[in-house]
Amino acid sequence: MTDHTTATLPRRAEFEQHALRGRFNAAFFRMLDPVLERSLGPHKRAVFGELPSEVVELGSGAGANLRYLRPRSVLTAIEPNHAMQAPLEEAAREHGVRLDLRDRMAEDTGLPDDSADTVISSLVLCTVTDPAAVLAEVRRILRPGGTYRFVEHVVAPEGTATRVAQRVLRRPWAWTWTFEGCSCERDLEGALRAAGFAHLEIERYRVRTPFLPFNTHIAGIATA
Numbered sequence: 001m002t003d004h005t006t007a008t009l010p011r012r013a014e015f016e017q018h019a020l021r022g023r024f025n026a027a028f029f030r031m032l033d034p035v036l037e038r039s040l041g042p043h044k045r046a047v048f049g050e051l052p053s054e055v056v057e058l059g060s061g062a063g064a065n066l067r068y069l070r071p072r073s074v075l076t077a078i079e080p081n082h083a084m085q086a087p088l089e090e091a092a093r094e095h096g097v098r099l100d101l102r103d104r105m106a107e108d109t110g111l112p113d114d115s116a117d118t119v120i121s122s123l124v125l126c127t128v129t130d131p132a133a134v135l136a137e138v139r140r141i142l143r144p145g146g147t148y149r150f151v152e153h154v155v156a157p158e159g160t161a162t163r164v165a166q167r168v169l170r171r172p173w174a175w176t177w178t179f180e181g182c183s184c185e186r187d188l189e190g191a192l193r194a195a196g197f198a199h200l201e202i203e204r205y206r207v208r209t210p211f212l213p214f215n216t217h218i219a220g221i222a223t224a
Helices: 019-048 082-095 131-141 161-170 173-178 188-194
Strands: 054-058 074-078 098-102 116-122 142-153 199-206 216-223
Parallel strands (some): 054 116, 116 142
């Protein structure tokens, strides 16, 4: 007897598209770009300096990090938010960057094993469903010796005013819903240290903004 049973493949996770929220975030982050650049620019320049001509970026958004790529570079952009994609394409044309746009989640980029020399992200790991899964995916697609370069906001130390503000902000649903799942309480430094990279350099710092829960950050380079 022939067995015609077909194995069921696991369903790929999909981004929850929301027309109003998506358009708001695309407009909000384009408008806020000069403010964020003043706060985060020195740290981005430290870790995104001298990027190679081919880069993978998780959560490229509206293209805030295109300014750090060389003209004629190729950016493989993992960006599932449809509202961000048209601004990203426009920004890539303005910066002279060739865009390979992938409508995928950071947990499942669809890229081959050992296929990237450099992966970057900024203000992304706070929003993903499973940071550990994303970091495992980064390690999978990086070639040995390749680097993951990141600028992310993180949980503040216990007993600080910032930590209290983060805990208070966690309770209302509006922040998380509005900013695509953003959490101010993630120990992303701990997640990076547990991810199994061969070498990890991390700088801790604060930015000064009216958004107190957002003010604790890390930037660094993880080597596969």
